[in-house]
Amino acid sequence: xxxxxxxxxxxxxxxxxxxxxxxxxxxxxxxxxxxxxxxxxxxxxxxxxxxxxxxxxxxxxxxxxxxxxxxxxxxxxxxxxxxxxxxxxxxxxxxxxxxxxxxxxxxxxxxxxxxxxxxxxxxxxxxxxxxxxxxxxxxxxxxxxxxxxxxxxxxxxxxxxxxxxxxxxxxxxxxxxxxxxxxxxxxxxxxxxxxxxxxxxxxxxxxxxxxxxxxxxxxxxxxxxxxxxxxxxxxxxxxxxxxxxxxxxxxxxxxxxxxxxxxxxxxxxxxxxxxxxxxxxxxxxxxxxxxxxxxxxxxxxxxxxxxxxxxxxxxxxxxxxxxxxxxxxxxxxxxxxxxxxxxxxxxxxxxxxxxxxxxxxxxxxxxxxxxxxxxxxxxxxxxxxxxxxxxxxxxxxxxxxxxxxxxxxxxxxxxxxxxxxxxxxxxxxxxxxxxxxxxxxxxxxxxxxxxxxxxxxxxxxxxxxxxxxxxxxxxxxxxxxxxxxxxxxxxxxxx
Amino acid sequence: xxxxxxxxxxxxxxxxxxxxxxxxxxxxxxxxxxxxxxxxxxxxxxxxxxxxxxxxxxxxxxxxxxxxxxxxxxxxxxxxxxxxxxxxxxxxxxxxxxxxxxxxxxxxxxxxxxxxxxxxxxxxxxxxxxxxxxxxxxxxxxxxxxxxxxxxxxxxxxxxxxxxxxxxxxxxxxxxxxxxxxxxxxxxxxxxxxxxxxxxxxxxxxxxxxxxxxx
Numbered sequence: 001x002x003x004x005x006x007x008x009x010x011x012x013x014x015x016x017x018x019x020x021x022x023x024x025x026x027x028x029x030x031x032x033x034x035x036x037x038x039x040x041x042x043x044x045x046x047x048x049x050x051x052x053x054x055x056x057x058x059x060x061x062x063x064x065x066x067x068x069x070x071x072x073x074x075x076x077x078x079x080x081x082x083x084x085x086x087x088x089x090x091x092x093x094x095x096x097x098x099x100x101x102x103x104x105x106x107x108x109x110x111x112x113x114x115x116x117x118x119x120x121x122x123x124x125x126x127x128x129x130x131x132x133x134x135x136x137x138x139x140x141x142x143x144x145x146x147x148x149x150x151x152x153x154x155x156x157x158x159x160x161x162x163x164x165x166x167x168x169x170x171x172x173x174x175x176x177x178x179x180x181x182x183x184x185x186x187x188x189x190x191x192x193x194x195x196x197x198x199x200x201x202x203x204x205x206x207x208x209x210x211x212x213x214x215x216x217x218x219x220x221x222x223x224x225x226x227x228x229x230x231x232x233x234x235x236x237x238x239x240x241x242x243x244x245x246x247x248x249x250x251x252x253x254x255x256x257x258x259x260x261x262x263x264x265x266x267x268x269x270x271x272x273x274x275x276x277x278x279x280x281x282x283x284x285x286x287x288x289x290x291x292x293x294x295x296x297x298x299x300x301x302x303x304x305x306x307x308x309x310x311x312x313x314x315x316x317x318x319x320x321x322x323x324x325x326x327x328x329x330x331x332x333x334x335x336x337x338x339x340x341x342x343x344x345x346x347x348x349x350x351x352x353x354x355x356x357x358x359x360x361x362x363x364x365x366x367x368x369x370x371x372x373x374x375x376x377x378x379x380x381x382x383x384x385x386x387x388x389x390x391x392x393x394x395x396x397x398x399x400x401x402x403x404x405x406x407x408x409x410x411x412x413x414x415x416x417x418x419x420x421x422x423x424x425x426x427x428x429x430x431x432x433x434x435x436x437x438x439x440x441x442x443x444x445x446x447x448x449x450x451x452x453x454x455x456x457x458x459x460x461x462x463x464x465x466x467x468x469x470x471x472x473x474x475x476x477x478x479x480x481x482x483x484x485x486x487x488x489x490x491x492x493x494x495x
Numbered sequence: 496x497x498x499x500x501x502x503x504x505x506x507x508x509x510x511x512x513x514x515x516x517x518x519x520x521x522x523x524x525x526x527x528x529x530x531x532x533x534x535x536x537x538x539x540x541x542x543x544x545x546x547x548x549x550x551x552x553x554x555x556x557x558x559x560x561x562x563x564x565x566x567x568x569x570x571x572x573x574x575x576x577x578x579x580x581x582x583x584x585x586x587x588x589x590x591x592x593x594x595x596x597x598x599x600x601x602x603x604x605x606x607x608x609x610x611x612x613x614x615x616x617x618x619x620x621x622x623x624x625x626x627x628x629x630x631x632x633x634x635x636x637x638x639x640x641x642x643x644x645x646x647x648x649x650x651x652x653x654x655x656x657x658x659x660x661x662x663x664x665x666x667x668x669x670x671x672x673x674x675x676x677x678x679x680x681x682x683x684x685x686x687x688x689x690x691x692x693x694x695x696x697x698x699x700x701x702x703x704x705x706x707x708x709x710x
Contacts, residue, residue: 317554320579321504327606328510332517335608356603363579372580376548376555381584388583388709391636 008055009167012048016041032077039076042098043069049131050105053123053170054261058112065104072097102135117237120258122206123170130166174262177206181268197276198225204269207259209238213252214281216288222252223284230254243270243277251277294473301471305407312370315362323359327352371413379409383416383434390420392429392449398436404443408494411472412436412445418461419447419488427451427486441495442474447488455480465490496619497541500525501532501558502577503550511545511605518612527551529561536565541572542619547602548578548585559585566592573618577602581626583633587709594702598624598661613666623661623701630659633708646688654681659704 019041023034046069050062057063075094078084085093109131113124184204202210213222213230222230232240233254241259243251251270259266270277330352337345366372373382380398387394404412416434423432429451437444455462457478465488466476474492498520502508505527512522523539526532528551536544544565550557562574566589573596576589581601589597598618604626605611614624634656637644647655650671657667664678671678682700686693689707694700 313554316549316579317504321507324602324606325506325510327603328507328514331606331608332510332514335517352606356606359603367580373582377584381556385582385584388587389632389636 008051009048009053010055012044012051012055013167015044016048019044032080035076035080036073039073039094039098040070042102043073045134046098046101046105049102049109049134052109052127052131053167059108062105062108065101065108069098069101072101106132106135117256117258120256120261123174123258123261126166126170126173130162133162174265177204177262177265181265181272184269184272197273197280201253201269201273204272205253205255205259205265207255209256211254212277212280213254214277214284215249215251216281216285218285218288218292222249223288225280225284227284227288241266241270243274245274245278250274250281297471298473301407302405305410308370308410309375309406312366312372312375315366315369316372320359320362320366323355323362327355327359330355370410371417374409374413378403379412379436382409382413383436386413386417386420387434390432391424393431394420395431395433396436397434400436400438404438404494407472408443408492411468411474411492412443412490414468415445415465415476415488415490416447418465422455422461422486422488423447423449423451426455427453429485438494441493443492443494445490445492448485450485452482453480453484453486454482455486462488496520496543496616497539498522498615498619499532499535499539499541499544501527501529501544501550501561502547503527503554504547507547514605514608515612515615518608520612520615529557532561533564533568536569536572540569543573543575543615545575545577545615548576556585559588563588563592566597570596573597573621575600575615575618575624577605581629583629583709586625586629586705590702590705590709594623594661594705595698596621596623599629600624600626601628614661617661617663622663622698625660625701625705627656627660630656630708633659633705637708643689647685651681651685651688654678655685655704658682658685658700659708661701 019037023038023041043066047057047066050066051057057066072094075090075097079087079090084090109128113121113128116124181204184200198210198212201212202208211224211230213224215221216223216227219229222232224230230252232252237257238254239257239260241253241255242249243253253266253270330348334345334348334352337348371382373385377385380400383396383398387396403409420432420434423429427449429449432447432449435444435446435448437446455478457463457466457480462476462478469476469490469492472492474490477489477491478486479489480486498515500508500512500515500522502511502525508525508527512525515522523541524535526535532544532546532550535541544562546558546562546565548556548558550561558578559576562576565572565574574589575598576585577600578585579602581599586599589599596618598614600611600614604614617624634644634652644652644655653671654667657670662670664675664682668675668678683693685691691703691707694703
């Protein structure tokens, strides 16, 4: 954070005031010192106007003009030199130079004001207007202009006071604005929405263009409330202020550079909003982590699904096939036995039966790992098999534009299998219907029967299905009024 | 009986070829993918093509699709599909071209050599051979009290299942150790109770029964 520049406006304004009071006006003036004071205060005044509002001379041109103003103070000394011009001429020349330099400074400040952003003008406007008033008064009532002053000298002196007053007013305003931070604290007292926090800060700092970025430690960058990256600005006219808390980055304010003139205001606002910013950062971070969590859960499910498919294939393609060759060979051995080897025949038959029993178990195991028909036929073929073996007539409608992700197919299959098993066991239905429909990026699985209804959604089967649907980011809904049939509806995201 | 065999597992293919040869059947060729199968069936015109369902390249249902293709292209060749699992839906698909010269059995059935070679011969001579598991599933789902199947006696239901598997009256009689005449009597009873028209042709009878079960 940039330090607030130590202001030189105060001493300059004081110098002008003192010099004006001391100036032995009007002419004629005799001593060198009196002449220096009489012409010097205008130079200091030009310096003051040129250095507003910070007290620093911003550009080389400004410095040049101010140097010329101080040099011009010497003009009034020339009549004292031997062979110097008459007083009248020196005064006229000095006046002309001062007016030109004053006009130049005013013009440069006006150009600067025009280039300044809206928030920046807020501090520039009052002092520059005061300076303008001053210059006009000076032109109208300068005692050097004419020996018979048009305007009372007091009026000019009062006018001179306008500059430091305007400066004071500006200082006062910034302090009041810092007081406005209290409102910010009140506004942020209730849990603020991310957008509210940004607008509250924008209001407290009087910069409608202000943007807030929150530190996301995962990605090591600042992100806005929507999670988009917010990079520190590179273009001129935008600057960034870091907000840290306990040495760790919390947020980044991207704002108008004029706010840098009021570092205390930014500091106060950031302190006031610190807790809210920290909360907001944690919320943004939490949101990002939730997204990551959902993503990794999906990956785990996909990996598990792929692994189950692979296992089923491995079992089928190698273990089950090789195992089957054992009873096959035993059968050939059996038929090759001599007719009288009764005992060997019995033992071989026993071994054959045992290996067939193992094969049966393996088949059931493999089927439990992953429904084999899904591997062979995909969802539609697998559902057709389910509806064909169901004891009640089941009408199947499948509307799918393309193959679905494997884990979604499997989940949909289990939903239909379990629901149809319930129809068989409990519903006492005459018929049922299975509908598979893809609506946008959601797969809708619906099983409806005309049975007795009254199914308990808390039963272990339906609860398992609900958990399975939730694991896939979906939801399961069971409607089963007494006597009104049962409708099981699962919605699974499949985009 | 001349046979072309499609099975991608070498161990099984060779075991099966040996088993069939031991039973006195002729294995013309053993192939491992659907393309070679269709080529060999076209060349040899065998009586039966024995086809595993999961064949390369994807090892999903290529064998089943090849079997349907053979039935379409070579009606003279019977097709016997083997699989680690039997499905009602696959049975229905195979029956689309009628019940002549078609079979679908669980792979385990090959270990009962007598039964299996009998099934191969049946399919090879225009008959059918369907797995008891599939038939059982079809019968089981007729669980409703008002279903005509409930009017059948226990014995009649057994005969119905054996008929649906594709067995002849003679085979059913042997299996149940009853007289041919008794089997015929059961058949008449079954067809009357189910409202089916009895056909003297064993092959057509299978289709009628299966269609009834699958209705």
